[in-house]
Amino acid sequence: MEIGKRNIHERKSLPMARFDTGLFFHAFDIGVVCRSKPNTVRPMLEQLFDLHEKGVLRPAFPLQVHGVSDLEKILRVMQRGDNMGKIVIEMRPEDKVKAVLERKPTTSLRKDATYMVAGGLGGLGRSMAAWLVDRGARHLILLARSGPRTQEARDFVESLTLRGVQVATPPCDISDSDALRSVLDNCSSTMPPIRGAIQATGLLRDAVFERMSYETWQAAAAPKTLGSWNMHSLLPTNLDFFIGISSVAGVAGGRGQANYAAANTYIDALMKYRVDQGLHGVALDLGIFLDIGFATQNVDLWARWEAQRPLTVTEPELFPLLDCCCSESIPTQVVFGINSFVQDPSIRHQFFRKAMLRTLALEDEKESDNSRGLGKQLAQDVDLGSVFAQAITLDDAANAVNEALLRKLSTMLALPREQLDPDTPLHTYGVDSLVAVELRNWFAKEVHAELAIFDILGGATTRTASTLAAVKSRLKKGSWEETKT
Numbered sequence: 003m004e005i006g007k008r009n010i011h012e013r014k015s016l017p018m019a020r021f022d023t024g025l026f027f028h029a030f031d032i033g034v035v036c037r038s039k040p041n042t043v044r045p046m047l048e049q050l051f052d053l054h055e056k057g058v059l060r061p062a063f064p065l066q067v068h069g070v071s072d073l074e075k076i077l078r079v080m081q082r083g084d085n086m087g088k089i090v091i092e093m094r095p096e097d098k099v100k101a102v103l104e105r106k107p108t109t110s111l112r113k114d115a116t117y118m119v120a121g122g123l124g125g126l127g128r129s130m131a132a133w134l135v136d137r138g139a140r141h142l143i144l145l146a147r148s149g150p151r152t153q154e155a156r157d158f159v160e161s162l163t164l165r166g167v168q169v170a171t172p173p174c175d176i177s178d179s180d181a182l183r184s185v186l187d188n189c190s191s192t193m194p195p196i197r198g199a200i201q202a203t204g205l206l207r208d209a210v211f212e213r214m215s216y217e218t219w220q221a222a223a224a225p226k227t228l229g230s231w232n233m234h235s236l237l238p239t240n241l242d243f244f245i246g247i248s249s250v251a252g253v254a255g256g257r258g259q260a261n262y263a264a265a266n267t268y269i270d271a272l273m274k275y276r277v278d279q280g281l282h283g284v285a286l287d288l289g290i291f292l293d294i295g296f297a298t299q300n301v302d303l304w305a306r307w308e309a310q311r312p313l314t315v316t317e318p319e320l321f322p323l324l325d326c327c328c329s330e331s332i333p334t335q336v337v338f339g340i341n342s343f344v345q346d347p348s349i350r351h352q353f354f355r356k357a358m359l360r361t362l363a364l365e366d367e368k369e370s371d372n373s374r375g376l377g378k379q380l381a382q383d384v385d386l387g388s389v390f391a392q393a394i395t396l397d398d399a400a401n402a403v404n405e406a407l408l409r410k411l412s413t414m415l416a417l418p419r420e421q422l423d424p425d426t427p428l429h430t431y432g433v434d435s436l437v438a439v440e441l442r443n444w445f446a447k448e449v450h451a452e453l454a455i456f457d458i459l460g461g462a463t464t465r466t467a468s469t470l471a472a473v474k475s476r477l478k479k480g481s482w483e484e485t486k487t
């Protein structure tokens with residue numbers, strides 16, 4: 003009977019040999035039972051409470067009670083695995099806990115102005131409309147071709163209205179200039195002047211370019227090309243901001259997305275044009291969102307994009323970007339999401355074959371030329387993926403891992419890098435099982451190698467652990483060349 007979760011969550015496998023004697027393996031999760039069989043669980047719980055009240059069941063012994071300020075210490079004790087009974091953490095008023103300070107937003111919007119979000123009833127659009135309201139906006143125009151047709155959109159509008167926001171949602175296809183002009187005219191009689199706009203319309207109509215019909219091209223392109231131009235032409239010239247939501251598909255390309263990619267580059271160019279005219283304009287070329295927008299409406303798309311996880315952006319990352327977009331000194335085109343994308347070796351290869359993106363790869367290579375040896379390259383925060391791709395011998399790769407590990411340890415243990423010797427056993431630096439778990443996770447994430455805790459604690463040095471990690475690493479696709487002596 004397995005009541006732990008860890009091996010299950012880590013998708014561990016079970017040797018099958020013992021099962022030929024008719025053994026059963028059963029995983030039990032009280033949470034699952036509570037949800038699936040509430041009528042069975044309820045009387046059981048009542049019985050338990052009853053036994054507890056009668057004093058038949060007593061708290062686990064020994065019971066240690068600590069304040070939340072001792073949390074780190076307690077976790078270290080638990081990590082050693084030699085504690086008995088139960089440990090309870092209490093939230094006491096006098097406890098001190100580390101907290102992330104809530105920063106004051108840098109953007110403050112006018113209450114006597116209207117802000118428009120084209121595509122404002124879609125996934126990203128709703129999120130950005132809520133951001134506008136959080137920053138002080140009280141009058142919004144949210145446009146979609148068919149108005150608030152989904153329940154989500156209607157609920158959203160209602161939630162804003164309850165917050166005292168005037169929200170107009172007239173159906174409007176922004177690629178139709180007459181329709182947009184008429185909406186703007188109508189709104190101007192009941193709402194304050196528009197002082198900011200976000201263009202967040204978008205449609206995906208993916209197809210292989212050779213088989214892409216003109217209609218398919220136009221469906222994806224029109225909202226971003228004609229629609230953006232119409233917004234630019236018809237909105238007032240004194241806008242405090244005009245943000246064009248674009249996509250990394252424009253700069254990096256996307257399979258079957260020639261129409262969508264081209265449409266996004268139009269937004270990039272239009273924002274540059276606006277700035278050249280002395281107007282505000284920023285194109286935000288965003289990576290993939292898995293938590294909001296397109297992907298949440300389409301399971302296949304979600305699965306396809308999930309595979310490109312290194313390219314993803316999350317909703318909370320969007321808001322500081324929007325704050326930056328409203329500041330004076332922002333460039334006209336901001337690409338967000340492609341950096342981490344570049345670090346994945348397999349995707350690096352897929353993308354940097356393209357002439358257009360080759361310069362980015364060349365920048366990396368220049369950096370590595372400037373540094374002497376792969377270890378030094380790491381000192382400049384170069385990812386291990388590219389180090390492995392360039393390393394010829396196992397020793398080269400292991401040295402690079404060793405240098406990265408020493409730097410990681412120096413940060414974790416707050417010791418200068420120079421004081422760490424690669425041939426001194428790790429435990430002499432105070433690397434306990436808690437630190438070892440963190441290092442094991444680091445090896446898995448950065449070196450793509452699964453190490454056991456024993457490989458890190460059992461007398462290992464940074465050098466031996468790094469060599470083992472380099473041997474096990476999945477970053478290396480082929481075999482290593484022999485080291486020349």
Ligand SMILES: NC(=O)c1ccc[n+]([C@@H]2O[C@H](COP(=O)([O-])OP(=O)(O)OC[C@H]3O[C@@H](n4cnc5c(N)ncnc54)[C@H](OP(=O)(O)O)[C@@H]3O)[C@@H](O)[C@H]2O)c1
Binds near residue numbers: 174175288296
């Ligand atoms: N989701 C992502 O991962 C991602 C990543 C990078 C960039 N982006 C960009 O972010 C924007 C929003 O994407 P999303 O994921 O939020 O998509 P979404 O949920 O499908 O929202 C798009 C909205 O645009 C509206 N729209 C489409 N064509 C229109 C038109 N001609 N006139 C007026 N409204 C129109 C749609 O409503 P109707 O269908 O009712 O018109 C919908 O409300 C797009 O520009 C997209 O390129 C998204």
